[in-house]
Amino acid sequence: VHPAQPVPGTAAPPAHGSTLPGPFAVGAYAAQLKARLQQFAGVQLIGEVWGVRSGRARVYFELRDSRGALPCSMWQNDFDALGVELRDGLRVVVGGGCDYYPGSSTSSPSFSFAVTELRPAGAGDLLAQLERLRRRLGDEGLFDIQKQLPRPVLPKTIGVVTGEQGKARDDVLAGLRRRGWAGRLVWAFAPVQDRHAAGRIAAALRELAAVPEVEVVIVARGGGSLADLFAFCDEALCRTVALLRVPVIASVGHHTDRTLIDDVAAVSCSTPTHAAEAAVRLDCRTARSELTGHAQRLRLHGHRAILVRARTLGHLARAPSQQVERQRRQLHQLLRELRASARRGVEQGRARAAKDLLVLQRTADRSRTAEREKRRRDLARLALALAAHDPERTLARGYALVEDGSGEPVSSAPAARTAGDLKVRFHDGAVAARVGEAEPA
């Protein structure tokens, strides 16, 4: 704001040492400020009503959210015409623009947002506001920080933020029982739906995170309307969650609801029971049984390693004597084989000799037969030669053989005379004869 002209009659020499223009009359400045603020475009704002009071002609209240607040004013008549009952914490949408009351020498100045329209915020307004905030937090990278935190599978101490009277408390206990988990649980009870809820929940989270033993925190709340759950969309709460040192597991509302704390938390679950199970990812009973199995296997391996090696060592210790015994057995075997081989050699020699003998005998037999044949042939030849001199053959030619009584040949006449009785043999028989007295002439 810069007045175009110094206010007449108020001009003064420049202040010593200042380079700023002026001084100007404050009233003129305030009037120009009012004019400038009124040039701001008319808008709609959403926030919670706080500190409603009525003046002479106007109704005053503040519109707040977690990031800031604005003083608002509305003509009483306009407000009365709406028929809306304002109370602290009511979420409303107002329409209007900036205004400035410049005050006077006897009254104080004030700034306000001059409200011309007002209505309680509907679900659509809340969702639109939620989406804008979600986008902004997402752009800042706040949804990723929690998800990168290491999360123990078996925490020993768990913090829980929930309503003291709600069913969520029992559900968390049921989930932990289902896991067989019976460690240390730190309850941080907080209101979970009024307008103080967000701040109290954030404070509870900070305090739980300040306890070194707490390894994970569950934030649980049952179902409700979007307005009921709006505490869990509070920007300051979501920023607290995003920057917490421990992982936060959120279960807010039903599975169809999606609050901003679901986005910034490390894990978002549909029910408090599931949140408890996500906090203790291990089934303790199964883990115990598996660990027993591991221990048994290790014992077995340790035992086997010693036993097997001991056997091997024992075997190695016995090895020299076994080697000698083995060599002795081999030697005996060789000896037996040698003897058997010798026996087989003798037998074979004997068989060969018998065979040779047989061959010799057969050869000799064959020689003897040939000799016999030759002799037979010689004999036949001699027989033939002898037959040529046979007296029978001579008799056949007409000669006769004279024999005496004893069969002796009589080869002379005197012998014939002496013999008296003679036998004359022809080739075909013999006849008796007697030597006569007369002598042939």
Add this chain to the structure above:
Amino acid sequence: VTEPRTYESAVARIEVIIRRLDSGEAGLRETLDLVKEGRELVEYCAGELEAVSTGLQELRLDELVARLESAGSPS
């Protein structure tokens, strides 16, 4: 820099050790070292499980904070 020991890292290491032992490739010295390491890890895990098996202990944050503050105060 050694990572702080956790239940899951201990169990993962035990499983690696058992796989190695089951393979039968480890020599005597390695086997005995692995068995020793495995037994220590099993003991650690058993301790962790024991810590969440002794019975549910429920505390209220405000009481815990009050207790911690009184313990931390010089008087």
